[in-house]
Amino acid sequence: MRRVDLGRVEPFVRRLADSQPGRALRKQLSRHPPAQSGGLLVRCPVCGQCADEFIAFGGGTIKRANALCANCGALERHRLVWLYLLNETDLFSGVVRRRMLHVAPEPVLEQRLRDEPLLDYLSADLDAGAAQEQMDITDIRYPDDSFDVIYCSHVFEHVPDDALAMRELCRVLRPEGWAILQVPILLEHTDEDPTLTDPEERLRRFAQRDHVRAYGADYADRLRAAGFTVREDPYAERIGPVRSRRYGLDAADVVHFCTKRTHHRPTDRRVIVPGPGNGTER
Numbered sequence: 001m002r003r004v005d006l007g008r009v010e011p012f013v014r015r016l017a018d019s020q021p022g023r024a025l026r027k028q029l030s031r032h033p034p035a036q037s038g039g040l041l042v043r044c045p046v047c048g049q050c051a052d053e054f055i056a057f058g059g060g061t062i063k064r065a066n067a068l069c070a071n072c073g074a075l076e077r078h079r080l081v082w083l084y085l086l087n088e089t090d091l092f093s094g095v096v097r098r099r100m101l102h103v104a105p106e107p108v109l110e111q112r113l114r115d116e117p118l119l120d121y122l123s124a125d126l127d128a129g130a131a132q133e134q135m136d137i138t139d140i141r142y143p144d145d146s147f148d149v150i151y152c153s154h155v156f157e158h159v160p161d162d163a164l165a166m167r168e169l170c171r172v173l174r175p176e177g178w179a180i181l182q183v184p185i186l187l188e189h190t191d192e193d194p195t196l197t198d199p200e201e202r203l204r205r206f207a208q209r210d211h212v213r214a215y216g217a218d219y220a221d222r223l224r225a226a227g228f229t230v231r232e233d234p235y236a237e238r239i240g241p242v243r244s245r246r247y248g249l250d251a252a253d254v255v256h257f258c259t260k261r262t263h264h265r266p267t268d269r270r271v272i273v274p275g276p277g278n279g280t281e282r
């Protein structure tokens with residue numbers, strides 16, 4: 001039987017997949033990328049675009065090579081989370097309707113999530129107009145157990161009382177729900193100083209002028225202290241160097257997959273946590 005070169009047909013299939021009836025096909029393409037694609041070396045899992053490399057990107061004078069997708073704007077961390085959502089969670093299973101809270105939504109992911117027919121999607125941001133709803137995550141105006149899924153990435157490092165923000169997100173997460181809570185991890189131990197307000201000093205110490213701390217490897221402990229059970233998943237490393245390079249991931253990036261710790265419940269309510277044993281890449 002003649003083998004089809006998926007790399008050659010992918011652009012045509014993708015054009016079809018961009019049509020409304022092709023949504024399911026588009027998902028399939030995202031989950032089953034071709035091993036080769038016309039000789040191009042990288043592939044954005046968010047939009048499917050292939051290229052020789054991603055574009056260099058970064059604040060200040062230091063730019064990261066191979067970082068930004070020229071087609072959709074996805075960075076390493078967006079591609080990592082998108083792959084994780086696709087392959088390690090059942091968010092797109094199309095079986096169960098879920099209520100999702102997306103904090104400080106990245107445009108590259110927001111529209112795609114809004115388009116999911118079985119997601120009751122809500123984006124929220126401290127700045128009115130930056131999302132569907134204005135929200136201070138240290139004072140969330142929703143009852144306990146309101147959301148099945150929470151995604152909040154690169155936000156806590158801007159929040160003076162991050163412990164309160166974490167407790168609030170834990171409070172509004174349903175007991176059976178899960179959250180992906182990401183921050184840049186730069187140090188061995190978290191460095192913070194609430195009295196430090198000089199932007200240049202913050203840039204020097206916390207890597208950005210509007211950061212109030214730099215997180216360390218103890219970040220997961222801070223989430224645990226807020227009431228989460230945390231699985232630190234070295235997903236970029238776990239999928240192997242070939243795929244990691246192909247998708248332009250930062251091999252050091254870890255996905256923080258969090259569930260709500262429920263002290264008062266007996267252990268008969270098992271929470272399925274994805275991992276190498278039960279969350280193989282589809």
Ligand SMILES: [Zn+2]
Pocket residue numbers: 044045046047048049069070071072073074
């Ligand atoms: Zn892209």
